[in-house]
Amino acid sequence: MDQATLVSGLRYLVPEVFLLAAAAAAMLTHLFFRKRGHRWAGLVSLAGFLAAAALLVFAPRGAGDIFSGSLAVDRFALFFKLSFLVSGILTVLLSFRFFDVEGSEPGEVYYLIPLAVVGMMVAVASVDLVSTYVSFELFAIPSYILAGIFKKDRRSGEAGIKYFFLGTLSSGIMVLGMALVFGLTGETQYASISGLLGGASGRLVLAGMILFFAGLFFKAALVPFHMWAPDVYEGAPTPLVVFLSTAPKMAVFAVLVRSMVALFAQNEVHWTQIFQFIAILTMFWGNIAALIQKNVKRLMAYSSIAHAGYIAIGLAAWGETARMAILFYVPVYVLMNAAAFGMILLIRKGGTFGESVDDFRGLAAKSPLAAASLLVLLLSLTGIPPTAGFMGKYFLFAAAVEKKMLLLATAGALNSVISLFYYFRIGKAILFETDPDGTPLDRSLNPQLILAAVALALLVLGAFPSLLGEFAASSILGT
C-alpha cells in the first residue's frame, strides 16, 4: 500500500483516529493525575466518545472501499459505529458511580473501552479477511481485560479467564474457516472471494463457511455456543457488562451480515436452515433458562442470549426486510441491554449493589421515576407496544412471515410470552411487593437518570419508529 492510498484512506477514519487519541489521552491522564485520576480519565474518554460521534456524523462517506479494498465506507458501517458509541457512552457514565461505590479505581477501564470501540468500528467496515480478523482481536483483547478487571473479586477473575479462553478458541475456529476459504480461492478480499466461490457447494467451501460462522456464533453467544456468556456477564463488573453484552455482539452481527452480503452471497441456500435452527434454539434456550434465575444479572444474561436469537430470525429470513429489521433491532438491543444491566446500580446492598430479584421489592415506593423507567424497559424487553422492543420484534417477525417462515415467526412470538413470565417477576417485585429488609436506593441520581433517558428513548422509538426506521432502511447493505 503506497503512501497516497494510506493518506487518502485516513481521511475517512478521522473519528476512529480521534477516538484512539482520546484513549491515549485517557491513559496519560490516568497515569499523571495523582488525585482522582480515574475520574478525569473517564471524562476524557466520555469527551472522546461524544466528539467521535459528532465527527462520524460529518465524516465523508460513499467513497467505496479504502486501503486497497480492505475497509468499506458506507452507511451500514456508520450505523453500527454510532451504536457502539452509544454503548460506550452509557458504559462510561454508569462506570463512574459503580467504581465510586465499589471503592476500587480501575482507571484502565476508561481507555480500554474506547480502544475496544475502535476495534469494532474497524471490524464493521472490514471487507477483507485479514482486516476482519485483526480488528476482531483488536476489540476482543480489551474485552477480556475488562471482564477480569476487578482484581479483588474472584467472580470477575473467573469471568476474565473464561472469556479469554473461549474467546480465543472461537477466534481460532473463525480463522480456520478463513484459512479454508483463502486456501480455496487465494484471495482475501470479500468481493473477489465471492466471485470465485460463486455459490459452489463443495465440502471445503461449506466447511470454511460453517467454521467461519461458528466462530462468530461463539462470539455472539448464540446457542449452542453460548455457555460462556452467563458466567462472564454475572462475574464481570456490572457497568462493563453493559458494554460486553452489547457492543461486541453487535459487531459480530455486523460482520455476519456483511459476510452474508459480500462473502457468501451466493450460498444463501446453505445458511438459511442453519440460521433458522440457531434462532429457534437460541430464543427458547435463552428464555427458558432465564425463567429459573434469581440473580438479575444472570437473568438478564440469558435474556440477552434470547434477544440475540431474535436478531438471528433476521439472518434466517434473509432479505431486504430482514436486513432493515436487524439494523433497527441493533440500537434497540443496545439501549435495552444497557438499561437491563444498568438497573442493578439502583439498589445498594452492603458495600455493593443488590443483584437479586428480591432486592428490587418495593422500588415503586422508593423511586417512582426509577420504577416507571424499569416498567417501560421490561415492556420493551418483552416486546409489548408502545415500545421500541415491540417495533423491533415486529419488524423481525414481519421479515420471517415475508419469507413464509411461519414456524420461525410463531416461535419468536411464543418466546415473547415465555419472556413475559420472568421479566414480570421483576416487574412484580418492583410494583406489587413491599420491601421487608429496607434495602436502600443508591443515593446517586446517575443510574436513575440514565435509566429514565433510555426508557424515554424506548418509548419515543416505539411510538415513532420511523425516526430510527428510515435511517435503518437507508443503511442496509447490498441494495
Added chain:
Amino acid sequence: MTILGIPILTGVVFLPLAGLLLLLAIPGRRTGAVKAAANIVTGLEFLATLSLLLRFNPGSADMQFVERADWIRAFHVQYLLGIDGISLLLVLLTSLLTFLATLSSWKAIAERVKEYYAFMLLLEVGMIGVFVSLDLVLFYVFWEVMLVPMYFLIGIWGGERKLYAAIKFFLYTLFGSVVMLVGILVLYFQYHTFDLLAMLESGSVLPLALQSWVFLAFFLGFAIKVPMFPFHTWLPDAHVEAPTAGSVLLAGVLLKMGTYGFIRFSLPLFPDASRKFVPLLVVLALVSIIYGALVSLMQKDMKKLIAYSSVSHMGFVMLGLFTFSPLAVKGAVLQMINHGISTGALFLIVGIVYERRHTRLISEFGGLSSRLPLYAAVFLIMALSSIGLPGLNGFIGEFMILMGTWNVNWVWAAVAATGIILGAAYMLWLYQRVMFGRLENPANQTLKDLTVREFATFLPLILLAFWIGVFPKPFIGLIDKPVEKIVRIVNPAAVPERAFPFSPAAGRPSSPTPALEVR
C-alpha cells in the same frame, strides 16, 4: 371534523392520556385533588364521545370521521382511525363505564391513589383506541397497550390471589395476541397493506386454506378475550381478584374486544373460513352458554358467580355473530352493549357490599332488602336486566339473537334458550339468598344504604337498561347499516330485515336456508 384544531377521534383517544400527564403533575399526597382530576377527565371524555353523536350519520354503513396519516412508512403502517355505528356504541359504552368505574373508586381505593387513576386513564386510552383503529398494526398496539394497566390494576389493588390472577390474565391474553400478530403479518404479505378498509375494498379474499389458518390465529386472540370455553379459565381468577372498577371494565369493555374483533375483522376478512368454522364456533358458543350458567349456579362467591355468568352471556353474543343472520348479528352487537351495562352494574353492586363488609360470600348475607331498600331495588333491576326480562335491555338483545338463530337452526336456538332459563335460575337464586329472608348475620345489622354518589353511579345504567328495553330503535338504528354491510360479505344470501324485529314480516329470511350448509 375537528375540535380546537384536533381531529375528533384523535382527541377522543388521547384525551385521557393528556389527563394522565396532568394527573402526574399533581402531588401524590393530595389524594382529593387526584381523585377529582381523574373524575373530571373521565367525565370530559364521556362528553367528548357523546359529541361524536352530533355529527355522526347513522344512515351510513361507512366509516366516519376517518383520519389517515403515515405512521411507519417503511412498512405501510398507517395511523388510521374511523368509526361506524358498531364502534361508536362501544366507544360510548367504554367512556361511560370508565367514568362510572372511576366514580365508584372514590372510597374503595385508599392506597397508591395516584397510580391507580393513572392506570385507569391509560386503560381508557387503550380501550377506546381498540374500537377506533382501522389499521391492523395500530389496532394491535392499542390491544396490547390495554393489557398492561389492567395487569397492574389487578396486581396492585386486587384481592388475596391477585399476583396469580394478574400474571395469568397477562400470559393468557398475550399468548392469544402474539399468535394474532403473526396472523396480521400473514395478511400484510397477501394484501400489502394493514389498512382494513383497503383490504375490504380490494374485493379479493384469500384462498380458503390460508384464510382458515389466519382465521384460527385471529380466533385464538379473540376467543381468549371473549372468553369462549375452553379459553375462559383466566376470567374467573381475574374478575374475582380485580378491584371493583377493574372487574367492571374487564366485563364491561375488555370482553367486548373479543367479540368486536370477530365482527370487525374475522367475519369480513375471512368470510369463507368463518362459514367453514361455524360448527366449531357454534358448538363452543353453546357450550359456553350452558357451561357458564351451570358453573354460576354452583358459586359461593357473588363475584365469581357474575364472572361465570359473563361466559354464558358472551356465548350468546358469539352464537348470534356466527349465525350470520342480520337480525341475530344486530342482536349480538346490542347484547354486547347490554352485557356491558348489566354486568358492569352487577359488579358495582357486589363492590358496594364488599366495600362495607369485605366479604363476597353469599352465605354471609341474607335479608339485606329490609336494611338496604334502595340497594335492593337497584340490584333487582340489574338482575332482571341480566336475566332478560321484557321491558329491560337484556331481553331485546337475547330475543333478537334467538329469533335470528331460530331461522337458521332451531336446535341451536333451543339449546341457547335453556341457557336463559338457567340464567334466571342462578340470578334469582342469588338475589333470593342475598336479599330475602331474615337479616340474621349481626354484621349486616348496621349496613348503610347507597349514598348519593353510589346511587349516581347506578342511575345512568338503570336509565339505559330501561331505555334499551323500551325503545331500542335509536341503538339498533346505529348498528343497522354497518351490521348489514358486514353480514352481506360473509353471508351474501341473507336478506336484511328492514323492519323492527317485532313486526310480523321481520326475522324471516325469504329463502328458508340462508347460505349455510351447517344444518
